[in-house]
Amino acid sequence: MDQMVRQEQPSWTRKKTQPARSTSTEAKANDEERRDHRRGSLPIPISSRGGMDGNFGSEERILWPASVLAGIAMCAAVYDITQKVSSHCFKGYDNLSPMKKVEWNNRGFSTFHALVAAVVSFYLVVISDLFHSNIIIDRNSWLSDAMFGVSIGYFLTDLVMILWYFPSLGGQEYLLHHGLSMYAICLALLSGKAHMYILMVLFTEATTPFVNLRWYLEVAGKKTHNLYLYNGLALFVGWLVARVILFIYFFTHMYFHFDQVKSIFPLGFYSILTVPPALAVMNLFWFWKIFKGMLKTLSKRRQQSENGKAE
Numbered sequence: 001m002d003q004m005v006r007q008e009q010p011s012w013t014r015k016k017t018q019p020a021r022s023t024s025t026e027a028k029a030n031d032e033e034r035r036d037h038r039r040g041s042l043p044i045p046i047s048s049r050g051g052m053d054g055n056f057g058s059e060e061r062i063l064w065p066a067s068v069l070a071g072i073a074m075c076a077a078v079y080d081i082t083q084k085v086s087s088h089c090f091k092g093y094d095n096l097s098p099m100k101k102v103e104w105n106n107r108g109f110s111t112f113h114a115l116v117a118a119v120v121s122f123y124l125v126v127i128s129d130l131f132h133s134n135i136i137i138d139r140n141s142w143l144s145d146a147m148f149g150v151s152i153g154y155f156l157t158d159l160v161m162i163l164w165y166f167p168s169l170g171g172q173e174y175l176l177h178h179g180l181s182m183y184a185i186c187l188a189l190l191s192g193k194a195h196m197y198i199l200m201v202l203f204t205e206a207t208t209p210f211v212n213l214r215w216y217l218e219v220a221g222k223k224t225h226n227l228y229l230y231n232g233l234a235l236f237v238g239w240l241v242a243r244v245i246l247f248i249y250f251f252t253h254m255y256f257h258f259d260q261v262k263s264i265f266p267l268g269f270y271s272i273l274t275v276p277p278a279l280a281v282m283n284l285f286w287f288w289k290i291f292k293g294m295l296k297t298l299s300k301r302r303q304q305s306e307n308g309k310a311e
Contacts, residue, residue, distance in 0.1 A: 060145065064189065067146045071153020075109040082108025092220055099168050100219060106161055106169060107212040113154040114208035120147045121203040124195075131196045137260040140195040148189045151202060155182045177282060184275045193264050194272055200250050201276065204243045204283070210235035224304075229297060236294050243283040250276060 082105045086093040096104065124130055124144055131139055159178045162169045181201075188198040210231055217228045254261055254272070261272060 059142070063142060063145055064149050067149025068153045068156075070146075071113075071150035072157050073153075074112070074150065075154055075157040078109035078112045079105045090220070096219070099165070102161075102165065103169055104216070104219070106158070107215060109154070110158065111209045111212045113151070114205040117147065117151060117202045118206035121199040125199050125203070135260065136196050136257065137194055137263065138192065140192050144195045144199060145189060147202070148185045148195075148198065152182055152185055152189075155185075173282065177279070180275050180278060184271065187268050187271055191265065191268055193268055194261075197250065197254070197272065197276070200246060201279065204246065206242050207235065207238045210238055229301065232294050232297055236290055239283075239287050239290055244287055247276070247280045247283065251280075 083101070086104060086108075093101070093104065120143065124141070124147075128141075130141055130144075133139065155178045159175070159182075162174055162178070184201070185198055188194050213231050214228070214235060217223065217225065217231065222228055262269065264272065
């Protein structure tokens with residue numbers, strides 16, 4: 001009998017028995033769901049993907065600007081630390097020209113950012129289980145967002161210094177590299193898409209310490225030192241692995257997951273088809289210059305060795 005009464009009850013009466021979900025409750029639930037996705041515990045359904053505004057919640061309003069400011073502060077702090085340590089530990093530092101000192105300190109925070117970016121990228125892509133699932137294009141975490149923010153802070157700081165001292169700290173190729181890097185990172189950060197691919201590109205910064213050490217040794221007059229030769233060989237191998245072979249894997253991975261890549265909003269889709277190839281071409285150009293420089297150094301070493309034996 002009770003069942004018949006419930007069935008005959010008007011629809012508007014039945015609706016009253018179900019409490020309405022408040023707007024604040026919905027917002028809180030959405031934030032909790034977003035945090036679950038960002039922790040990697042839940043994959044985001046492909047059908048729910050939006051555009052550039054799909055990754056901006058209450059957490060991001062604090063994390064993003066804080067991480068960008070942290071990146072800028074990191075550069076300033078390491079710049080000062082490099083200056084003080086170099087002045088006390090390296091006799092030739094005080095004899096450098098003012099412009100050389102600026103570049104010396106600039107390469108200090110460049111090296112520090114490269115190490116941090118390489119370690120975090122390797123952890124998120126290889127060690128953690130964030131991208132160990134079938135759906136990878138929408139996977140992200142607070143750590144990847146923080147790393148992107150710190151990198152934006154670094155690229156902004158370095159770009160300002162390059163423009164201020166142009167072209168002493170780098171030519172147009174550095175402006176292009178930094179511009180493309182910030183553009184791709186900002187797209188990934190604002191949309192929450194393709195974090196895995198951006199992290200793979202950030203990992204290529206692992207070669208930067210070898211580039212900077214080569215410059216340090218050259219300025220210090222240590223080009224004939226064995227460390228210069230070993231660093232050059234390490235740079236060649238590192239560049240081959242991190243900036244050539246890794247990009248081949250990058251494009252192969254995109255090919256096999258192209259159904260997910262196509263689901264990105266139009267600007268992101270066309271950007272991921274153009275920006276990485278542009279960076280790859282630049283990496284190949286620099287790789288060719290590194291290869292020629294290595295051959296030149298080895299040739300000089302062989303001639304010096306033969307002259308020494310002849311004497």
